[in-house]
Amino acid sequence: MDSIKRLKDLFSKFPAVGPKMASRFxxxxxxxxxxxxxELIQxxxxxxxxxxxxxQCFQPFEASGQQICQICGDPGRNKQLLCIVEKENDLISIENTKKYKGLYFVLGNNILTLRKINDQDLRIVPLKERIKNSQFTEIIIATNPTIEGRAASTLVExxxxxxxxxxxxxxxxxxxxLPIGGELEYADEETLDSxxxxxx
Ligand SMILES: [Zn+2]
Structure with a gap:
């Protein structure tokens, strides 16, 4: 295959990257x-x-010997609060508000691309295990106000x-x-905080 086309096809698989943007890359x-x-390759x-x-929370982190991320390993976090989000970027947006001090669980990235959701697509089994072996008293379902987010919320409940x-x-x-159909990752900090x- 033509090498320009090959690379363009690979970039087109990235979220929110259409064919035009892929060519620009x-x-x-x-x-x-x-x-x-x-540098990019490395x-x-x-x-x-x-x-x-x-x-524990399924967010990616820079490994240096430990099995859990900084948030999960932080003794200062409130171990009774668990916030369930769809994807890593939602977690980052919530962290950026600097108000939430509990723990997280990332359900998985598949939701956005799937109209039909079932619990295999989300981390429902690991989520149940996580809660079973914990001291959580409140579970905050922070899925996005989208069709997929609402479906995920129902499955979680x-x-x-x-x-x-x-x-x-x-x-x-x-x-x-939060704007209907919008996503947490695009909400401003004040809206998210309230x-x-x-x-x-
Ligand atoms: Zn973690």
């Missing part, structure tokens, strides 16, 4: 210096080699009902106010 690379290209390899998924500690768990959702404050 390819031409940018063609015109960039060998050093820049080498950075991609480093991400693949050095990044692990946290065994069904799964929570099967847990032995369900009767004592407080289950909350973010307050309305959605957390007003959760019920």
């Amino acid at each position: 390819v031409f940018h690379l063609i015109h960039s210096s060998p050093t820049e290209t080498q 950075a991609i390899q480093a991400v693949k080699n050095n990044i692990l998924l946290c065994q 069904m799964a929570l009902k099967e847990l032995p500690q369900f009767p004592t768990l407080k289950i909350t959702h973010l307050a309305k106010g 959605a957390f404050e007003g959760r019920k």
Whole structure:
């Protein structure tokens, strides 16, 4: 296959990258210096080699001997609060508000591309295990106000009902106010913060 087309097809698989943007990336690379290209290749390899998924919250983190990420390993975090998000970027947006001090669980990235969701596509089994062996008293379902996010939220709630500690768990959702069809990762910090404050 033509090497321009081959690279363009690979870039087109990236989220939110259409064919035009994919071509722009390819031409940018063609015109960039060998050093820049080498740097990019090495950075991609480093991400693949050095990044692990946290065994507790499933966010990627820079591995240096430990099995859990900085947030999960931080003794200062509130171990009674668990916030369930769809993807890593939602977690980052919530962290950026600097108000939430509990723990997280990332359901998985597949939701966005799937119209039909079932629990195999999400980390429902690991989620149940995580909650079963914990001291959580409140579970905050912070999925996006999109069709996929609402479907994921329903699946999560069904799964929570099967847990032995369900009767004592407080289950909350973010307050309305986030743009309908929008995503947490694009919400401004103030909106996100008040959605957390007003959760019920
Ligand atoms: Zn973690």
